[in-house]
Amino acid sequence: MSRPAWAGRNFTLLTGATVIAGLGSSGALIAAAFAVLGSGGSATDVGLVATARTVPLVLFLLIGGALADRLPRHRVMVAANALNCVSQGLFALLVLAGEPQLWQMALLAALGGTGQAFFAPASEGMVLASVAGEHSGRAFAVFRMGMNGANIGGAALGGALIAAVGPGWVLAIDAAAFALAGALRAFLDVSGVPERAPGGGMLHDLRDGWREVASRPWLWAVVAQFAIVNAVVVAAEAVYGPMVADEHLGGAKPWGLALAAFGAGTVGGALLMTRFKPQRLLLTGVLCVFPLALPSAALAVPLSAAWLTAIMFGTGIAIEIFAVTWMMALHQEIPEEKFSRVSSYDWFGSLAVVPVATALAGPVQDLIGRTAALWGCSALIAVLTAGVLCVRDVRRLVRQDTTTSSQSTTRSCGTSPTPSSNPSPPSNPSPDHSR
Known part of the structure; x- marks a missing residue:
């Protein structure tokens, strides 16, 4: 083909x-x-x-x-x-x-x-x-x-x-x-890649990248959101999920099937995004983070393996929509020459709290019980996502019409020009938040 x-x-x-x-x-x-x-x-x-x-x-x-x-x-x-x-x-x-x-x-x-x-x-x-x-x-x-x-x-x-x-x-x-x-x-x-101008040193570059993140409320709000969201999702799936599956769902096989359903959902979500072109990129994407609270809730009940598998599949679709819209927003808003520095801050925010969450998952379960811990994971995801929607720029950032945009910059890989819709302070992207 x-x-x-x-x-x-x-x-x-x-x-x-x-x-x-x-x-x-x-x-x-x-x-x-x-x-x-x-x-x-x-x-x-x-x-x-x-x-x-x-x-x-x-x-x-x-x-x-x-x-x-x-x-x-x-x-x-x-x-x-x-x-x-x-x-x-x-x-x-x-x-x-x-x-x-x-x-x-x-x-x-x-x-x-x-x-x-x-x-x-x-x-x-x-x-x-x-x-x-x-x-x-x-x-x-x-x-x-x-x-x-x-x-x-x-x-x-x-x-x-x-x-x-x-x-x-x-x-x-x-x-x-x-x-x-x-x-x-x-x-x-x-x-076609232009030569990079020499910078002012590694520390200068890191400070410059941080200023780019801090200057964009929509960017640091989502990075901060996923610093916690990723941590509680990993804790629920890596620590609590296998235990619930072992005690209530029939063991490793149904749990593996549920995880596979999530992966299949991400493929389905990516397929959907080849056709779906939302105008309000971040509003659409952040709304699709709410379903990420459902698997923890399903484990807290706990629902049957069949229901958990269906929820994981739907969650995979939703979070993949977020991943694509998030990366499109970054690509649209952030200048190429500072992209990787901001991306590294996004990756750092997404990963830094994960080891702490997995280490505390057991003690938290001992303190308040597994069911309460799982409901807490679900509530944190929902509350943080609702909080991000209160950021005006998240609600208002609009997909740019690349055929009429007056701002353009040649991106890496020697390709044709693509627009940079924000000519004021530059910025950089973040990591894939669908993880």
Whole structure:
């Protein structure tokens, strides 16, 4: 099947690289846990290795964002892919050789998290920059369909391969996937990218990025909202969800089905966004965050596995609509030269509280009970989302008509100009909040 006329070479390379990396990484996350358990580790050890990946991811995000605004972003992405390839390859060798030590697995997981910290801010906006402005919404939706589909398929394939050949080979496949994804990104056409002017130093760049975030109420309000929303969602799904499933829903199988339904919903939401073009981007997107409160409520009741699966599917659709509208708003409002710095602050806000929430989930359950904790998660999401709707700019930010906009700036990847609708203070994007 021929690709659409608007999907040029860069878009195809970026989407293909993301699908390949997603197929490998989704299975590798499962494989790392089973590698720890297979070496005699406990559930606590699995958590330590997971934390070892998260900590450098949070610590280096801001530096990664500043660096990506100083250097060609595609080079930062390729270098990060190379680091992930090496770390996963060494992880695979340790597991296949037998008797990997916990500190070795934690160190390699930390290297992987470091690579992601530099990759994420550099990658923000690259996809939307690879197509003309009038096609940005459809392009990002198609990209998200590929990414979400790869995550679902990669998890299913990874689980099957772990059972068949063991976690070491799945980690090796992930290393190869990073190598191939990096090679594809190395072939991006950046001939039209303007030279970046030298900045005033790393700290200056970080302060400049923070000023851009703080100067836009709609931006910092949503980032602050998701700092808590992401944390309570992860706590509910990673800690409380499996326990409710084990006691009331029939075990791991129905819980896995519910999580898969959420993933399928995100694919459906991305498909919907290839056609749906809302005028009020943030109002539409933020309204679609309210359904994120429903899974925690369903676990608190608890509803049957069938109802939980249906709710998770609907929630996946809604949150994917938010993800696409959010990225479109960022792409429209934030100048290219500061995009990665603001993106890094968004990623930082989205991830920084997650380890704290997961660590406190158990003590909170002991203090007030699991049901009350789940209702609390649901209430926090609803209250914070309602609070963000009180921000005037969230309600009023309108999708710009790219055919009449008088402001335009050449984005990265050497593509045709796309508009920047806010000529006053520049700004930068944030991470994918659908996570």
